[in-house]
Amino acid sequence: MTFFKADKLAIHFGGVKAVDGVDFEIEEGEIFTIIGPNGAGKTTIFNLISRIYEPTEGKLIFNDEDITNTAPHLIAGRGIARTFQNIELFEQATVLQNLLIGRHAHRSGTLLANIFFLPSTRRAELAHREEVEKVIEFLDLARYRDQRIANLPYGVRKVVELGRALCTEPKLLLLDEPSSGLNVEETSDMAFWIKDIRDLLGISVLMVEHDMSLVNRVSDRVLALNYGRVLTLGSPSEVQSNEEVIRAYLGG
Amino acid sequence: MRFVFKTRYEQDLRLWRHNGDLIGYGIFLAALLALPIFAGVYYVGEANLWLIYSIAAMGLMIAVGFTGMASLGHSAFLGIGAYTHAYLLQNGVPFLVSLPLGGLLAGAIGVAVGLPTLRMHGIYLAIATLAVALITQEVMSKWSSVTGGFDGLPVAAPDFLSIQPEAMYQGEWFSVGGLHVGWVELWSPVSLYYICIAVLVLAALIARNLLRSPTGRAFVAIRDSEISAQSMGIHLAYYKTTAFGISAFVTGLAGGLFAHQISHLAPDAFNIFISIELLLICVVGGIGTIQGAVLGAAFLIMLRSFIPIMRDEVTAGAGGVEFLAGLVRFVNSPGLEAAIFGALLVLFIIFEPMGLYGRWLKVKTYFDLFPLYKKSTFARQKSYVKTERLR
Numbered sequence: 001m002t003f004f005k006a007d008k009l010a011i012h013f014g015g016v017k018a019v020d021g022v023d024f025e026i027e028e029g030e031i032f033t034i035i036g037p038n039g040a041g042k043t044t045i046f047n048l049i050s051r052i053y054e055p056t057e058g059k060l061i062f063n064d065e066d067i068t069n070t071a072p073h074l075i076a077g078r079g080i081a082r083t084f085q086n087i088e089l090f091e092q093a094t095v096l097q098n099l100l101i102g103r104h105a106h107r108s109g110t111l112l113a114n115i116f117f118l119p120s121t122r123r124a125e126l127a128h129r130e131e132v133e134k135v136i137e138f139l140d141l142a143r144y145r146d147q148r149i150a151n152l153p154y155g156v157r158k159v160v161e162l163g164r165a166l167c168t169e170p171k172l173l174l175l176d177e178p179s180s181g182l183n184v185e186e187t188s189d190m191a192f193w194i195k196d197i198r199d200l201l202g203i204s205v206l207m208v209e210h211d212m213s214l215v216n217r218v219s220d221r222v223l224a225l226n227y228g229r230v231l232t233l234g235s236p237s238e239v240q241s242n243e244e245v246i247r248a249y250l251g252g
Numbered sequence: 253m254r255f256v257f258k259t260r261y262e263q264d265l266r267l268w269r270h271n272g273d274l275i276g277y278g279i280f281l282a283a284l285l286a287l288p289i290f291a292g293v294y295y296v297g298e299a300n301l302w303l304i305y306s307i308a309a310m311g312l313m314i315a316v317g318f319t320g321m322a323s324l325g326h327s328a329f330l331g332i333g334a335y336t337h338a339y340l341l342q343n344g345v346p347f348l349v350s351l352p353l354g355g356l357l358a359g360a361i362g363v364a365v366g367l368p369t370l371r372m373h374g375i376y377l378a379i380a381t382l383a384v385a386l387i388t389q390e391v392m393s394k395w396s397s398v399t400g401g402f403d404g405l406p407v408a409a410p411d412f413l414s415i416q417p418e419a420m421y422q423g424e425w426f427s428v429g430g431l432h433v434g435w436v437e438l439w440s441p442v443s444l445y446y447i448c449i450a451v452l453v454l455a456a457l458i459a460r461n462l463l464r465s466p467t468g469r470a471f472v473a474i475r476d477s478e479i480s481a482q483s484m485g486i487h488l489a490y491y492k493t494t495a496f497g498i499s500a501f502v503t504g505l506a507g508g509l510f511a512h513q514i515s516h517l518a519p520d521a522f523n524i525f526i527s528i529e530l531l532l533i534c535v536v537g538g539i540g541t542i543q544g545a546v547l548g549a550a551f552l553i554m555l556r557s558f559i560p561i562m563r564d565e566v567t568a569g570a571g572g573v574e575f576l577a578g579l580v581r582f583v584n585s586p587g588l589e590a591a592i593f594g595a596l597l598v599l600f601i602i603f604e605p606m607g608l609y610g611r612w613l614k615v616k617t618y619f620d621l622f623p624l625y626k627k628s629t630f631a632r633q634k635s636y637v638k639t640e641r642l643r
């Protein structure tokens with residue numbers, strides 16, 4: 001069975017070949033990292049998987065199903081959640097509300113049941129709240145629960161965004177630069193969480209990351225990308241000693 | 253300093269935040285209910301206008317404040333509600349049926365408008381909805397067989413309930429102060445007043461229920477970030493259309509009440525200026541809050557009665573003075589209201605983006621924290637810039 005597979009994935013913006021025939025496969029339970037210099041096409045791959053961009057070519061397979069033509073809002077329900085490089089939280093809402101929106105894919109009940117807040121809606125809300133509280137506990141967010149995102153520091157926002165993705169109960173979690181903008185201590189927390197997410201929650205992780213020490217600590221396999229093409233794929237140490245990768249980073 | 257202790261998750265699902273809030277709302281409602289006992293018919297009429305604008309703005313708030321969709325088309329939904337209700341009443345449909353039907357038709361047209369236009373954002377959406385307002389007004393004046401065209405449509409008084417402030421009654425069940433509740437076939441502003449309160453409470457409940465359930469959260473998510481809303485599984489087109497439909501429905505309900513308030517419908521009563529007034533209410537009251545609609549409407553109604561008073565004062569005081577002739581001409585210029593409203597809209601957006609309700613919350617916090625309040629309590633942290641927003 002195929003857990004996740006990108007097959008000759010490509011997208012061209014006019015003349016720019018942002019992603020140009022990328023193949024890779026992720027095993028269930030793996031922490032898989034994509035590295036590459038700025039503009040290599042890493043975020044674009046995430047946007048393709050989220051179905052925000054339409055691929056020019058290629059296929060996406062998840063859990064043996066072709067998701068290349070799935071509508072973007074159905075991706076979360078299939079079990080793929082993501083975070084964003086520049087944090088896309090719901091700024092005017094509280095942490096709790098943000099996390100509850102993460103439960104959207106699991107909602108039930110009709111519009112009318114919501115409008116009249118029928119007992120069924122109340123029960124469902126309480127059940128969602130239980131799930132959200134588990135994530136709050138896991139990420140130690142309790143003291144920020146009722147704060148609006150707009151009032152939170154950057155580091156906490158990063159964690160909230162991770163929490164929101166976890167609330168969708170994904171099978172595959174996409175993290176776009178989870179450590180960018182974090183200080184050393186926050187980065188090390190993040191590393192523990194990423195490991196725990198895989199080890200305790202059994203969620204596979206696809207991550208884009210620049211911080212090599214974090215990559216080394218958590219990744220099982222690393223894929224190096226440049227100009228939308230795969231340079232190499234292998235264990236963290238293999239990839240870092242690869243000639244082409246070194247040249248790409250030094251700009252040679 | 254107030255700490256709200258919560259011991260059960262249900263506490264976050266309540267309609268109010270803590271008991272202090274509940275008492276506050278209770279007193280407010282009691283004062284509303286008692287108003288006609290003390291106030292004369294003129295003030296009850298003004299209060300009606302306030303309540304109707306509150307309801308209509310609450311409708312608009314669902315689109316603008318919750319979902320982030322600008323609309324200049326809500327004068328049309330107010331009008332559709334008003335005309336439908338008046339037409340059905342005239343044809344013998346009972347009040348309690350025709351009022352919701354007016355809302356439903358407005359909602360249905362809201363959905364129909366929503367489907368093709370909701371891919372647009374900001375100013376483009378505003379222009380598209382503006383077109384809807386203008387077209388609707390055109391239909392009102394041309395479709396004479398139903399709307400009465402330019403002659404207008406008289407609004408029949410419903411006769412299922414009568415509440416009188418003065419002793420113009422045939423018989424009464426009871427009276428409180430100067431208020432007589434009885435069975436006279438006379439419809440008065442006070443009857444309308446109590447119906448407005450009931451509808452306002454209903455509209456507030458709808459809005460609040462939405463906000464504490466997945467549907468309203470999806471609206472808010474779309475407002476704050478469409479791209480991540482989508483990644484969380486929110487179907488943008490569906491929720492935007494739903495929001496616009498519910499928004500139009502609530503404003504349509506207000507339209508039915510508005511029909512009784514003005515008692516004779518003409519296309520002119522539903523011009524684009526009404527849309528701007530409703531938008532002003534939302535912004536001044538506090539965008540995205542339910543309470544803001546009520547506060548903003550109070551502000552607007554007071555402003556509207558203040559402008560003519562000021563105009564008379566200035567004209568009387570400076571009328572004879574040569575060098576003040578320009579000022580007199582200025583305060584008597586026909587577009588003055590629109591200019592003032594427009595300027596207020598801009599000023600509030602720049603200087604008080606959370607509106608009057610936001611200001612009220614800040615004042616409350618100030619007293620809660622009293623000696624410890626510091627200026628930066630409400631300063632927004634801008635610790636990063638968004639560079640790569642897709643939308």
Ligand SMILES: Nc1ncnc2c1ncn2[C@@H]1O[C@H](COP(=O)(O)OP(=O)(O)OP(=O)(O)O)[C@@H](O)[C@H]1O
Pocket residue numbers: 013016018036037038039040041042043044045085
């Ligand atoms: N919507 C778009 N339209 C046009 N070009 C785009 C678009 N999105 C991405 N690109 C281009 O595709 C290339 C890859 O961008 P991408 O954001 O994927 O880089 P990245 O690897 O995530 O870089 P970084 O490390 O800076 O985040 C860039 O040259 C970018 O300009």
Ligand SMILES: [Mg+2]
Pocket residue numbers: 042043044085
């Ligand atoms: Mg990127």
